[in-house]
Amino acid sequence: STIGPASYHTGTMCGDIRLAASAIALTLLCSVRAGQLPLSPPPPPYDPSHLEGQVCGPPPNGYLPLPCGSRKVVGVVEEQLDPDSNGPNVCNVITTALVNETVYKYQKWCTYVYDYSRMSYAPLCTLQCLPTSICSSGLRPDTLKAVQCCSGFETRPSGDHDYQTYFYALYYTPVPQPPVGCPIAIGCTLYDCLKRQNLTEFLRLVNISDSTASGPNATTLFSLLNTTDSKITVFAPTNEALASSLQGLVLDPVLARNIVRNHLVVGMVDDTQLGNQGKFTTVGGATLYTTTVTCYNFNPAYSQYIYPGYYNDAQMTTDRFINGARIVLKNTCVLRINACPGYPYLANTRQSGQLQIINSVMMPANETIAQIISNDSRFSILSVALDNLGILNFLNQSYPRTLFVPTDDALIAQLGPRLVDCLTLAVRGPLNNLLLFNLAEGVEYTSSLSRRTYLYTMLLSYTNVYTFPNGTILLGSNKVQIVQPNIPASNGVIHIVNGLAIPPSFNFGKCQQLVPTAPPPTPAKPLSTLLATPVVG
Numbered sequence: 001s002t003i004g005p006a007s008y009h010t011g012t013m014c015g016d017i018r019l020a021a022s023a024i025a026l027t028l029l030c031s032v033r034a035g036q037l038p039l040s041p042p043p044p045p046y047d048p049s050h051l052e053g054q055v056c057g058p059p060p061n062g063y064l065p066l067p068c069g070s071r072k073v074v075g076v077v078e079e080q081l082d083p084d085s086n087g088p089n090v091c092n093v094i095t096t097a098l099v100n101e102t103v104y105k106y107q108k109w110c111t112y113v114y115d116y117s118r119m120s121y122a123p124l125c126t127l128q129c130l131p132t133s134i135c136s137s138g139l140r141p142d143t144l145k146a147v148q149c150c151s152g153f154e155t156r157p158s159g160d161h162d163y164q165t166y167f168y169a170l171y172y173t174p175v176p177q178p179p180v181g182c183p184i185a186i187g188c189t190l191y192d193c194l195k196r197q198n199l200t201e202f203l204r205l206v207n208i209s210d211s212t213a214s215g216p217n218a219t220t221l222f223s224l225l226n227t228t229d230s231k232i233t234v235f236a237p238t239n240e241a242l243a244s245s246l247q248g249l250v251l252d253p254v255l256a257r258n259i260v261r262n263h264l265v266v267g268m269v270d271d272t273q274l275g276n277q278g279k280f281t282t283v284g285g286a287t288l289y290t291t292t293v294t295c296y297n298f299n300p301a302y303s304q305y306i307y308p309g310y311y312n313d314a315q316m317t318t319d320r321f322i323n324g325a326r327i328v329l330k331n332t333c334v335l336r337i338n339a340c341p342g343y344p345y346l347a348n349t350r351q352s353g354q355l356q357i358i359n360s361v362m363m364p365a366n367e368t369i370a371q372i373i374s375n376d377s378r379f380s381i382l383s384v385a386l387d388n389l390g391i392l393n394f395l396n397q398s399y400p401r402t403l404f405v406p407t408d409d410a411l412i413a414q415l416g417p418r419l420v421d422c423l424t425l426a427v428r429g430p431l432n433n434l435l436l437f438n439l440a441e442g443v444e445y446t447s448s449l450s451r452r453t454y455l456y457t458m459l460l461s462y463t464n465v466y467t468f469p470n471g472t473i474l475l476g477s478n479k480v481q482i483v484q485p486n487i488p489a490s491n492g493v494i495h496i497v498n499g500l501a502i503p504p505s506f507n508f509g510k511c512q513q514l515v516p517t518a519p520p521p522t523p524a525k526p527l528s529t530l531l532a533t534p535v536v537g
Helices: 019-034 190-196 198-207 220-225 239-244 253-261 371-374 375-389 407-416 417-426 428-438 509-514
Strands: 067-080 092-116 120-135 142-148 183-189 232-237 264-267 278-281 287-297 306-309 316-323 325-329 332-334 354-356 402-407 440-443 453-456 462-467 471-473 479-488 492-497
Touching: 067 142, 183 190, 183 428, 190 198, 190 220, 190 232, 190 332, 190 354, 198 220, 198 232, 198 239, 198 253, 198 440, 220 232, 220 253, 232 239, 264 278, 371 375, 371 402, 371 479, 371 492, 375 402, 375 417, 375 428, 402 407, 402 479, 407 417, 417 428, 417 509, 428 509, 453 479
Parallel strands: 183 332, 232 354, 402 492
Antiparallel strands: 067 092, 092 120, 092 142, 232 264, 278 287, 287 316, 316 325, 325 354, 402 440, 453 462, 462 471, 471 479, 479 492
16 A cells, blocks of 8 residues: 555554554565565574684683793893892892793583483583693793892791890780891802802902912912812901901901901801800911800880889890901801702702801901910009919910900009009909909900990909990999900900909908099090990890
């Protein structure tokens, strides 16, 4: 039928159509029903079976392609990080490599699902992009970034960190610890470790000492340090310490050789062997003595009172010294065969040898305490007194001791000439006790003495130690001052003081009436220049 734009028709096979807007759609529908237009067949169900075995792209799940075959490293860049924030020898390592990738293909993957209509399991298979065992022939650049130890260094074992321990471990206040980093150098020889630790000044001394060696059989320090079985421990000063101590000296090969040999100890010595009154022999034949100082640092701001005398935040720290030089980095070398050229595949067999880094240069002496006192005219009064009392012979033996000794002028200024004569000529008992009170066990250079608050003497009693921020050290209740410190001896150390330290309420015996009533002499540095609060260790 024909439908005009404004006409209405009724009685047709398609029913009563009253809206002109539906006329076109009604005409098409009537034509299809009348067979005038063919009906298109429904699309067949999707069959992806033709994709099976075809290579597919990267995994759709977001994972990176799997590397396979060989990985060829083409570049490694190390960016050393700030040691204050990360510890020593920590690097941001960027590794660039060329890698093969696993080929992915569409593969049939089947599983069994439960069909409730059949009350049984039925297979359900799908095509998925899965990895194959085939490696691609092309190489893909791959970059890895990691924060780790710089090459040639490693960190300490977890139980060997220099962490502070706590006096009362059950209740303690956590204290931020400095970063551990990677302080241990890995080397084939001790010479390798010295280079890795950048101890250039010490290596310069080695080169100077070997400059005059000639002949194939000449023994050099380089050959001693550059062997895999040295059985030597190197106590190497830092570059700053060597530069400061040797400033102005003409370093001839003999002097350089003596300095280096006095920093090489026979045997492998780790920090646990550096205890109080330890004794070690150097390659040069000198004797070195060790001292340890343990400090308890109380922080009342965070204290939790437990019971009288104990606090939960008593942080205990231990410093170790050898002939006055403090160990600033302990056990900083590991010698391994597989670090040697030509032995890359051997096990990590540890070799003998160790490196301790110290903060000052050690200058061992050849004379004993007794010989130094006897040969110096400034100590003639006490030298005779020590000899008469038998103490001088004791100070000539190998037992490590620390002597605080005043010059003749300082002794007379402190006690007066009459009391000095009385003590040295008439009454020996009080003088013997006085001298023993100024003689201490062990070797106490000012580096360790300044960290103490008291010192155990040969009189079997303690004397107070007062240390001020400007380096001044006072001893005893009468506060005598060290005016010339750290005179090394082969069996200890001597400190020259401006008077004898006197025990409280000391009895001078028959010489008591000669004790001067005047105040003690003014220290070499006026006390007014010192801060009121001493620094306790």
